[in-house]
Structure formats: structure tokens, C-alpha cells
Amino acid sequence: MANIGIFVGTMYGNALLVAEEAEAILNEQGHSARVFEDPQLSDWQPYQDGYALVVTSTTGQGDLPDSIVPLYQGIHDKLGHQPGLRYGVIALGDSTYSHFCGGGKKFDQLLQEQGAQRIGDVLMIDASEDPEPETISSPWVEQWGALLK
Helix, strand or coil: CCEEEEEEECCCCHHHHHHHHHHHHHHHCCCEEEEECCCCHHHHHHHCCCEEEEEECCECCCECCCCCHHHHHHHHHHHCCCCCCEEEEEEEECCCCCCCCHHHHHHHHHHHHCCCEECCCCEEEECCCCCCCHHHHHHHHHHHHHHCC
């Protein structure tokens, strides 16, 4: 089974709730998953040739929450190419804003540019339609976990 790092960017706790639920589901499936609430580049590096799940909300003009910006910048500035990485993204946002799920999309774009392989589609959760995001994310995580080796 897979060793999975779950990297969280949250403002009000919803992304952390989704990440903790994902951790429980993946561990129940027999994987070894671990949540990083204020992730740093040193947390990411052990998973570069493995699996990462990014769970992030969106702030302001489609930006990442402060808690995950250091990780994003570290990956952008120091890693470059990550062809061994397989990953998923759960993006939380609100469709009443023009940059819906921009934080998750931004992270996905960076990893695509670095040659990482995304498993499945980016899950975009709309806070204006789904006030309890884990009801949307949990079935997706179950399917995502089943795709891992």
C-alpha cells in the first residue's frame, strides 16, 4: 500500500477537516497517510517519489492560504522537476467569487509544470452549495485511494 502525505492549506478549518477525514479513509484502506497542517518543504520531500494529496482552500483573489504558501514557494523555487510524484488535489472554494478554487488550481498547475502525475481529476468543492465539504470529499478520497498502488 501507499505512503501518502496530506498537505493542508486552510483559513477557517474546513480544509483541515477534509484532510483529517481523508487521512482516516486512506488509513482504513491500508495506506499509511499523514496530515501536515502547516507544511514545509522538508515535510514534502520524503513524498517526492511517492504520493501527495493537497487539500487547500482559496483566499482573496484566488490565492493560497498563508499556511501552505511556504510549501508552495519551496516547491516552486527549489524542486523544479518531480517526475516520480503522484498526487491528488482537493480544492475548496466558493463559486460566488470570481477565482473559484484558485488555490487548488494554482497548486495543480505548479505540479503539472514540474512533471508530476496527477491521479484522478482535481476535486473542486463549492462552499455555497456544500456547507459540509467532507460529504463531497469522502467518496472522492475512497475512489482516489483505490487507484493507488
